[in-house]
Amino acid sequence: xxxxxxxxxxxxxxxxxxxxxxxxxxxxxxxxxxxxxxxxxxxxxxxxxxxxxxxxxxxxxxxxxxxxxxxxxxxxxxxxxxxxxxxxxxxxxxxxxxxxxxxxxxxxxxxxxxxxxxxxxxxxxxxxxxxxxxxxxxxxxxxxxxxxxxxxxxxxxxxxxxxxxxxxxxxxxxxxxxxxxxxxxxxxxxxxxxxxxxxxxxxxxxxxxxxxxxxxxxxxxxxxxxxxxxxxxxxxxxxxxxxxxxxxxxxxxxxxxxxxxxxxxxxxxxxxxxxxxxxxxxxxxxxxxxxxxxxxxxxxxxxxxx
Ligand SMILES: [Zn+2]
Ligand SMILES: [Zn+2]
Numbered sequence: 001x002x003x004x005x006x007x008x009x010x011x012x013x014x015x016x017x018x019x020x021x022x023x024x025x026x027x028x029x030x031x032x033x034x035x036x037x038x039x040x041x042x043x044x045x046x047x048x049x050x051x052x053x054x055x056x057x058x059x060x061x062x063x064x065x066x067x068x069x070x071x072x073x074x075x076x077x078x079x080x081x082x083x084x085x086x087x088x089x090x091x092x093x094x095x096x097x098x099x100x101x102x103x104x105x106x107x108x109x110x111x112x113x114x115x116x117x118x119x120x121x122x123x124x125x126x127x128x129x130x131x132x133x134x135x136x137x138x139x140x141x142x143x144x145x146x147x148x149x150x151x152x153x154x155x156x157x158x159x160x161x162x163x164x165x166x167x168x169x170x171x172x173x174x175x176x177x178x179x180x181x182x183x184x185x186x187x188x189x190x191x192x193x194x195x196x197x198x199x200x201x202x203x204x205x206x207x208x209x210x211x212x213x214x215x216x217x218x219x220x221x222x223x224x225x226x227x228x229x230x231x232x233x234x235x236x237x238x239x240x241x242x243x244x245x246x247x248x249x250x251x252x253x254x255x256x257x258x259x260x261x262x263x264x265x266x267x268x269x270x271x272x273x274x275x276x277x278x279x280x281x282x283x284x285x286x287x288x289x290x291x292x293x294x295x296x297x298x299x300x301x302x303x304x305x306x
C-alpha cells in the first residue's frame with residue numbers, strides 16, 4: 001500500500017488554486033518527492049507533512065516547472081532542516097540543469113550544507129529495499145531523458161492460518177517465524193517448513209507515475225494493471241493540435257491509456273488554467289470511469305486490487 005499526496009497540480013505556471021508540480025509517494029517509512037516545481041517548500045509546509053525524510057527526490061524531466069523549487073528547498077534545508085544526505089534522481093539532461101541551478105546559482109562554489117548525490121536515472125530498477133522496488137521507464141515528451149516511475153511492493157506469500165491449524169501449529173511467535181521463512185520445531189518434535197503454511201506468491205501494490213508526456217502507445221506496457229496511475233492531462237481534445245505541438249496529453253488520451261492498460265484508478269494532474277476541472281473530468285470519465293482530477297493537497301491510499 002502506498003500513500004500519495006499532491007503538493008502541486010498546475011501545468012507550466014501556478015494559478016491561484018494550484019501550485020507547480022510536486023507530489024510525495026510514501027511506503028512505510030520511506031518517502032519520495034517526485035518533481036519539485038517552484039514553491040514546493042511552501043506547499044510542503046501547508047500540507048503539514050513536514051520536511052523529515054524528504055531526502056529522496058525523483059525528477060521526471062528537466063523543464064523548469066518541475067525543478068525550480070529545488071533551489072529554495074536546498075537553501076531551506078541548508079539553514080534549519082536536519083537532512084544530512086540528499087539524493088536527486090534525474091535523467092542526464094535534467095541532471096545538467098539541476099547541477100547548474102544548485103551548484104551554480106544556489107551554492108556558487110560554497111560547500112553544500114549536506115551531502116548531495118546526483119543519481120542518474122536509466123531504464124530499469126533504480127532501487128529495491130524494505131519490501132519495495134522502484135523502477136524507471138522512458139517517456140516521450142520534449143527533449144531527451146524523460147522518465148516515468150513504477151513503485152511496487154515486492155510479491156509476498158500469504159500465511160495460511162487454516163493450514164497452520166490443521167498442522168497443529170500454536171498461535172504466537174512460532175507462526176511469526178514461519179512467516180519470516182524459518183522452519184520451526186514443534187513441542188512434539190515435528191519440524192514444519194514455511195513451504196507447508198505459505199500460499200503461492202501474490203503480487204504487491206503497483207503505483208505508476210508519469211510526468212509530462214506526449215504519447216501513450218509506448219507506455220501501455222509499463223502502466224499495465226497498475227493499481228494507481230498518475231499522469232498529466234494538460235489539454236482537452238478540442239486542442240489536440242496544441243497538445244501534440246508541446247508534447248502533452250489530452251484528458252481523453254490519458255483515459256484511453258488507463259483503459260488499455262487496465263489500471264485500477266487514474267489520477268490526472270498538471271492541469272491547465274485554460275479549462276474548468278469539470279471539463280477535464282468529463283472528457284476522461286466518458287472513456288474511463290475510475291478517474292479523479294486531482295487538486296493540491298489531495299491525498300490517496302493506493303491498495304492492491306483483489
Ligand atoms: Zn510540466
Ligand atoms: Zn515538461
